[in-house]
Amino acid sequence: MFFAKLGARIASHSVAFAVAAAATAGALTAAEFARARESPLFRIAMRAEKSASVPSTLDADLRVIDREYGVPTADFIRLSLALRERKLTEAAAVCSRLALSRCDPKSLAELRETVAR
Amino acid sequence: VRLGLLLQPAWVRVLWSHAAAVLLGVAAGMIYHRAQVATLQRTTETLERRPHFEAASLAYSFGTPDQARVLLHGLLRQAPTSDLDWGDRMMTRVRLAILEGEHLKAGPAPHLTSAADACRRFGRPDCSVEQLRELAGNLAAARLR
Numbered sequence: 001m002f003f004a005k006l007g008a009r010i011a012s013h014s015v016a017f018a019v020a021a022a023a024t025a026g027a028l029t030a031a032e033f034a035r036a037r038e039s040p041l042f043r044i045a046m047r048a049e050k051s052a053s054v055p056s057t058l059d060a061d062l063r064v065i066d067r068e069y070g071v072p073t074a075d076f077i078r079l080s081l082a083l084r085e086r087k088l089t090e091a092a093a094v095c096s097r098l099a100l101s102r103c104d105p106k107s108l109a110e111l112r113e114t115v116a117r
Numbered sequence: 118v119r120l121g122l123l124l125q126p127a128w129v130r131v132l133w134s135h136a137a138a139v140l141l142g143v144a145a146g147m148i149y150h151r152a153q154v155a156t157l158q159r160t161t162e163t164l165e166r167r168p169h170f171e172a173a174s175l176a177y178s179f180g181t182p183d184q185a186r187v188l189l190h191g192l193l194r195q196a197p198t199s200d201l202d203w204g205d206r207m208m209t210r211v212r213l214a215i216l217e218g219e220h221l222k223a224g225p226a227p228h229l230t231s232a233a234d235a236c237r238r239f240g241r242p243d244c245s246v247e248q249l250r251e252l253a254g255n256l257a258a259a260r261l262r
Contacts, residue, residue: 024146
């Protein structure tokens with residue numbers, strides 16, 4: 001009887017300890033990711049990795065990036081994303097806007113290889 | 118206090134001891150997070166740099182020199198935090214050196230000197246400016262093809 005009670009006490013205290021430790025570490029890690037998600041570049045990176053946990057704020061994020069890093073940073077990032085997502089029509093439009101020398105399908109495939117590398 | 122605790126009913130003692138276990142758990146969670154946070158931050162910062170680095174690679178390979186300069190200089194504003202980032206920093210400096218023609222002439226080469234520093238932090242064995250000048254020459258030839 002004594003050992004059964006002791007065992008139950010040890011188990012319940014261990015559970016309380018483990019749940020508290022896991023919840024604290026999890027909450028702090030989640031806070032760290034929330035801080036990272038405030039950066040437009042991180043949100044774009046998550047989009048490129050096809051993460052569903054990031055809201056779709058691409059246009060707003062790219063505007064911030066152009067303000068912060070200068071034109072044409074955002075357009076090249078948009079081109080890189082379009083190539084990753086195989087949106088070749090959008091990629092061709094961005095390619096023309098950037099006045100790159102070759103925006104035909106064969107050259108876009110070459111660009112895609114550069115992104116994939 | 119000990120005597121007071123012993124005089125409490127059993128369920129109160131159990132409550133107190135569980136509260137103590139929870140507090141210890143919170144402390145352990147914080148210690149664990151503190152030990153892991155640097156790795157976590159390095160990972161998120163490396164991820165954050167990826168889209169910009171890819172865009173800069175596209176600009177360097179297929180854009181005009183002016184477009185490439187804007188993106189490559191933008192990359193320099195983000196401080197490297199991991200070994201991988203130092204490798205990217207080395208490539209960024211080598212590409213800027215190519216755009217400025219540092220590989221074509223002897224004499225002061227600020228981008229190649231910075232590339233050599235990044236190369237050492239990246240852990241490469243041979244990081245002399247001359248070695249990087251040769252690398253820049255080869256990459257420049259590949260860019261023109």
